[in-house]
Each structure stands twice: as C-alpha cells, then as structure tokens.
Amino acid sequence: MKKTLLLALLAALPAAAPLSAETYVIQNATIMTVSKGTLKGSIVVRDGKIVEVGEKVMVPSGAKVIDASNQYVIPGIIDCHSHIAGDGGINEGSVSVSSMVDIKDIINSEDIAIYRALAGGVTTANILHGSANAIGGKTLPLKMRWGKDAQGLIFEGATPGIKFALGENPKRAGNPTGRAINAGAAPARYPATRMGVEDVIREAFVEAKAYKAEWDAWDAKKTGIPPRKDLKLEALKEVLEGKRYVHAHCYRADEILMLLRVADEFGFKIRTLQHVLEGYKVAKEIAAHGAGASTFSDWWSYKMEAFDAIPFNAAIMMKKGVVVSINSDDAEQMRHLNIEAGKAMKYGGVSETEALAMVTLNPAKQLGIDNRVGSIEAGKDADLVIYDKFPLSDYAKVQKVLIDGTVYFDRDNEVSSRPGKQAEKQKLIDKEKQNQQRPQTPPTRRQGQ
Amino acid sequence: MKKLIPALLLCGAFAIAQQHPAIAIRNAKIVTVSGPVIAKGTVVVRNGLIEAVGDNVQAPADALVIDGEGLTVYPGLIDSLSTWGQPGAAPTTTTATAGRGGRGATTTATPAAAQMAAPTQLARGPEDRPQTTSWLKIADEISGADRRIETARSAGFTTAVTFPTRGIFAGQGAVIDLISGEKPGEMVVSSPVGQYISLGRGGFGGGGGGGFPSSLMGYIAYVRQIYLDADHYKLVKEAYAKDPRGMQRPDYDRALEGVLDSPRILLPANRLVEMDRMLRLAAELKQPTILYGGREAFRAQAAELLKKYNTPLLLSMKWPEKARDTDPDEVDSIRTLETRDQAASAPAILAKAGVRWAFYSDGLDQARDLQRAVKKALDAGLSREDALRALTLSPAQIFGVQDRAGSIEKGKIANPVVTRGDIFDDRTKVEAIIVDGRKYEPAAEASPMGGRGAVTEPGNPGGIR
Secondary structure, X not given: OHHHHHXXXXXXXXXXXXXXXXXXXXXXXXXXOOXXXXXXXXXXXXXXXXXXXXXXXXXXXXXXXXXXXOOEEEEOEEEEEEOOOEOOOOOOOOOOEOOOOEHHHHEOOOOHHHHHHHHOOEEEEXXXXXXXXXXXXXXXXXXXXXXXXXXXXXXXXXOOEEEXXXXXXXXXXXXXXXXXXXXXOOOOOOOOOHHHHHHHHHHHHHHHHHHHHHHHHHHHHOOOOOOOOOHHHHHHHHHHOOOOEEEXXXXXXXXXXXXXHHHHHHOOOOOEEEEOOOHHHOHHHHHHHOOEEEEOOOOOOOOHHHOOOOXXXXXXXXXXXXXXXXXXXXXXXXXXXXXXXXXXXXXXXXXXXXXXXXXXXXXXXXXXXXXXXXXXXXXXXXXXXXXXXXXXXXOOOEEEEEEOOEEEEEHHHHHHHHHHHHHHHHHHHHHHHHHHHOOOOOOOOOOOO | OOOHHHHHHHOOOOOOOEOOOEEEEEEEXXXXXXXXXXXXXXXXXXXXXXXXXXXXXXXOOOEEEEEOOOOEEEEOEEEEEXXXXXXXXXXXXXXXXXXXXXXXXXXXXOOHHHHXXXXXXOOOOHHHOOOEOOOOEHHHXXXXXXXXXXXXXXXXXXXXXXXXXXXXXXXXXXXXXXXXXXXHHHHEEEOOOOEXXXXXXXXXXXXXXXXXXXXXXXXXXXXXXXXXXXHHHHHHHHHHHHOOOOOOOOOOOHHHHHHHXXXXXXXXXXXXHHHHHHHHHHHHHOOOEEEEEOOOOOOHHHHHXXXXXXXXXXXXXXXXXXXXXXXXXXXXXXXXXXXXXXXXXXXXXXXXXXXXXXXXXXXXXXXXXXXXXXXXXXXXXXXXXXXXXXXXXXXXXXXXXXXXXXXXXXXXXXXXXXXXXXXXXXXXXXXXXXXXXXXXXXXXXXXXXXXXXXXXXXXXXXXXX
8 A cells, every 4th residue: 555655656756857966875886887897885976977986985965875785887878879869860861972961950859769778778879870871961979868958968078970881871872773763763873882982982072171271271361251161061171170070881891991091091080980890800900090890799681791790790809909889770779788788798708897898988989978978987977877787687677877967767766657657648548539529510601502 | 781791792792892982990899909909999991001090080071981889890810821822822831840749741732933943953962952942032923813812811811921832942921911902912011021941851861862951950951051151142242242353253143142132031840849959040040030830839948948049939720630540559659649738728828928929820721720720729728819919910020010010000001800799709700801991891601710600612712992
C-alpha cells in the first residue's frame, strides 16, 4: 500500500524536468576513471564539474549523497558518429559538395532518440551529416541535455566538423538504377566512380584555396568591397585553416590512403576516419597522418565495400598507435555502446580500460574535447554514468546519468513515472475519440440544391 | 426591402456592388476596435473612406441611409496570410513544419502567377537560385475573378494579405481589398508588404533528383546565402552607381532585387523547435520577420520566444486534427496528442502574454469552417474582443497598414460589415458588406464567419460597380 502511494507520488512529478546542478557526492562506487585507473571511492560534483575523485573525499556540507554501493561509475559515453536530433533530413544529397549546409541549423531538441541515448549512458554525440556526397555538410557535437532547447544541446566551445564521404555512397547518385531512370526520377550526379570522388574533393579544395587567397588578400588591407561570402567555400576555408575537423566516411584501404594523400597535398588534416572497416590494413599510415579512427565493433557486410571487415579492427588499429573509438551511426546501437566497446576485449584482447576508452576518452580526443570530457578527473565536466553492474557487460543497466552535474536520466524515476504518463496519454486519446464522435454541424445548405 | 434582396439574389443578380455618393449606417452599435464600442451611433462612408463616425453624427442628405436599429457595425475582417485574389492559387501551407504535430499536407498546385518561373533545369547550388521568384509582386497578378473573394466577403472578410506561395522565395505579398472590380489595381491597398518564404523537407537525398536544396538544412543554407549575396550585391551596385568608370559592371540579379525590395519576410514555424530555429535565423539575417503557422504556439515557451524576439505570429486557423486516413492502430506520441488537444488555446495564451499575433485562413475559405475555427478558440478562453482584433487591427498593424485599415476610424478605408447579432455567433446574419465604400449584398442568408445558414457557393463572380 505504502509502495503504491509512493509510486503515485513519483508519477505525478514532471518526468522530463532534470534536477538542477547541485553539489553531489557519489559514494561507495567502483569508479572507472579511464585516465587514472579504477578505484573504489567517491566523486564530488559541484557547479557542474568534478571537483574531487578518491577513495576518501571530504563531503561538502549540503551535498546530496548518491549511494552507489555495488555500482559502477564511468565517464559519460561519447558517440563519435550519430545522426539523431536532426529535422528534415541529414543529407543534402542533391549536390556533390554540400558544405554550405549545417546540422546546427536543424537541431531537433525534441527527438526522443536523445532521451533514449541518454538512457544508454551517452552524454555527448557527434551529429554528422549523411554520406550521400563526397563533401557533406557541417557538423557539431551535442550534449544530450534532454529538455533543453536546440542551443542548449550544443557542446559549447567544441570545434565544429564537416562530413566527407568516400566510396559507394557518394558515387551511387552517379549510377542511377534502371528503375530510377525509367521512373524519370534521378538524373545522374557526378561522380560515378571512386576516381570521381577524389576529383570532386580536389576540385573543391582548388576552389577553396583560391577563395581563401582572395579573402586573405582582402583581410590584409580591409579596404574596398570585400569578396562575396560563399557558404560552401567558407566551410572548406575553415578546414584549410584548421578551424573545422574533417570526419570522413570510408571503408576501403585504397580510398583511405587516397584521402590521406589528398589532405597532405592540400595541407589539411583528416581528424577522423569514420567506419574505416579496412583500417587494420593501413593502420600505420593512419597513425602517421594523425587521424583518429571511429569504427564499428562487428557491423559489416551490408554492402560490397564492407565485406573485408574483421572484429579485430579496433584492437589492431589501436595497437598500431591510432586513437580508436567505437561509434553507433544508429539510434538503436547508440543505446548500448558500452557493450560494443566490450567486444573489443573479446576480439583483440584489449584491457577493460582500453575498451572503455573507445567510447569515452578516445572519442573525446578525436573531437578535441578531451580537456572537458572523456574521463573522471577533477576539473572535467561532471558527465557521469552510474551502472548497476560491470559496465562492459550485457547485464549492466544505466541507473543515473549526469551531464554538467545535473541528473538528466534516473532509471527509478523513469520506470515509476510510466503508469502516470500512460494514463495521461490514454486520457488524451479518449478525449479525442469522444470529440470525434460528437455530432458535427449539419452540412451547409447550398443554393440550388 | 430586406425580403426583397434575397428574392433578387435568387434571380441571379448576385453580389452586385452598389455605388452611392455616400452611405450612412445610423442607430447601430459600432465596434470600432481601435476605440470604445459606440452603443448607438452613425458611420458615414464617402468616396471609399469613413467620413465620420460617432454617436452624434448626422447622416448627410445625399447618403443612402441604412437603418442600423438592432444591427452591429464591425470593421471588415482581414485574412493576414491568404491566396485570395489569385484565381487557382493553392492555399498557403507551412510545409517545412509538416510532420509530427498533426496533419500537414503539402500542396503543389501552382498559382498562375508563378508558373512563368517554373524551373527548367535542376539547381546545382544556391547560385542557380532554386525555387525563387522573389521579384514577383502579387499586386501585379491579382484578379477580382477569384471566386473565393465572394465567398470570403460573405463571411465578413473585406481585406486579405495575399501572397504568392510557390517556392522558397515565393515573392512579395500585397494587402488587397476584396472588391470585384474591373481593374485589379483598384484592389491593392499596399504593396509590397513582405516576402513569403517556405522551406520544404527532404528525405535521405541523393536519389531524389529534385536538385538543390533537398533537405531542410539545404533550404536554410540557401536562405542564408541569398541574404549574404544580397548584402554584397548592394555594396557592389552602390559602388558602381557612384562611379562606374573602370569598374566591371555587376550582373543584374532579379532574385536579389526582389529580396532587397521586401520590407519584411515571412518564415514558417509550427513546432516549438521551429519557432526557435526561425527566430534565430531571422535575427541572424537582420530582417524584420513574421512567423506563420504556430501549431505549438500554445506552449508557454512559444509566447516567451515571440516576445523575446519581438516578432509577430500569424496563427493558422486550421487547427490540427487527426488525419482521417491513418492506421487506426497507430498511436501518436503524447506530444502530438497534446498538440491536437490544446492547439486552439494558443490565441488566448498569446493574447494574455501580449504577443503580436493575427489569425490567417490557411486554406479555409468556407465561412462555416472559419466560424468553427474561431469558436474553438473562443471555447478555449479567447475573448471576443481579442478574436476580432486578431482578424482586423492586428493584421493591419503587423503589415504596417494600421493607418488605413483594421478599424472604424475617420479617414480610414471604409470597409464596415453590418450584422444582426455578434459577428462570431452562430446565428448572426450579415446585413451589408461595404468594401472600399462599395456596398455589396451578402450572399443570401449569409452570416459572418458562416453560422448556420451560410451560403458558400459563389454565384456570379466579378460584381459590377
């Protein structure tokens, strides 16, 4: 009886409203810091930051205690490749270079996938443009601050990115299927081959260099009419200036090498290679360029260029000196990246910490945000996930997720608020049905009828 | 006399405008909107203008006198976003905002006016100016022959802000009076009054074959690039005008000319995230902006946002409904259910919050539907005064024509509507409609906003003065 009452009370609470950033002490937990080993102890969180981590900490007065006995705390999971939280399509696929478009313009803070990712321990996700074209749109990392508006999700200060794509996807539009031709739908779009993909990237950067030179010349004098601002080339100028990271969708070893060479030639860096299923074949070259690799644990063979994948890819690249992360590229997979990371232990024999780093510290490094997130250290953002069991296991369930020291997901609240939400929904459904059944105004009489 | 009119109408002499040197409506209740209600007074109309209004005004000797005993005089209603006056035009839609919150049909019918701008080649980027007819002035294209004019007039509408609606930059709207004149130019009250912008939606892209843009972010990028180009274009043009010698002649760009000519822009926003997105975009573009749509304007944050950005909202009168042909087993999200349940409470909330807003017909032109839409808002707490304002003075203010339209004031355009009963009541009858000083007989048994016995079938379009 008492329990029912409590449940009813909890259900009445606004479910989505996150608790504000308070001073918390998470006690008696197994803390997997990723950067400084694993320990049993406490974490003090204040003003959205981690202020102390240790076996024994001073509990500040007024701090809320979260007892995490027999539980585990890890840094918030970072997904280096996601397409959630966007409105109106994530591909501007009409052109081969769509660097004028920006994911930032279409953030949908109401996408339920944000909350589901959060419930899977994800606190930051790199929201990428799709792979329909050689040079895609502008991208950015978001924090999964469910309930905030679009601007409130943006990872402040993070270097924005741009999506590139190689291989089958960008050249597919150059090879319309018979069906499409018969339907009169899609005219072919250059390029139709991998050679063409390379050419598109080269041409774009030749153009971008000329554009940059024009602007640099004007910036030096700042007199007269400035050059025309071109959004497409502006983004590529930023790439040349190192102000925008390139996240390149790729599969095959040959195209990976192609892109690294093109980048070297034009003097910019590939920040991450995405998917990079054949990365194990060219790991040394990837490491030499300084590119990160963000791959799947064991997702492959969904198309020709993804046939030569192996589950050891992540571990091999890591051992060759590449910063490796494991990503989701998918709203469902995003909810269990902890398990995806765990697979690297089985295939490749990496340590617990190394595996966990592939979904925390490593993607943070790849996105240039490791000064803020990715590990549990004093001074970093209090983005923390509490699991009931060993986090790299199938059996582990997320209990609480904090972002900037604010609890954004609480499993107990979530579960107990469900009956209330269901009842509210049913009420609305019933009300609408009732209104529909109400007799309508008699039809309008028409003249001459 | 009263009996005679319907009899005449049945003979086919439908909606013929009558010309008198002056018209006086006396002993009527006058709802001025801009000032207090005059319990019993007289309105004098001459030369298309309101010559006098007040409780102590005499009817001039040469005036046609309408005995207003038991009647109420209102300013004619204004549809703040319309395609009336464009025969064959599709109703306005907020296609960018279709989706989750309810029904959102995308209309692809083509206004005759915009057909000339049909693209012949797929756009390869912003430089090809896709789906753009920004230079198009609808004032040049309107026609009194649109059958909806008479339907709308019989529902109490005398004025519409009519826009070309096809494309991303569809073109420039005009405030028009709903007269059935011989010369369309007579209808125009103000032009141009704004650029209608719509943002389509894209799917996966690539295979769509529709050219640039094919995604929402593409549409937004295009709008942004156009304004960057317009700024630059202006600089170059001005420099060339100042001293053309030795300077390469800038290309004339009609898309940019059209954009630079527009006093304000209209951006679509139905959901809360869309309002936030569009308000930010507008601030970035530094353009005076009006949002249209407003399906989720009932949410508290919506009013806050609109106030913060000091931006008016045109609110669709087409309240979201469950689409009739959906899978009966499919259950909508709680947000969608909530939106359909509460959308009509937006007017009351916006009015209370002090947001500038106005109603627009959004494709509804049957008087009965318009009446039902207003009733839903009244039931959800909107006052009759605020409802009337949202269909008269508010749209006039939003489009900068409050000095000539939107209320019954001396010197303004004479568009009074005379009814027997409150304009939003079910059984009220329209007794007379005066547009630009021309008296139109309402369709037989017409009642404002529909009511019960509204006749909505237009008769002989294009009345004769």
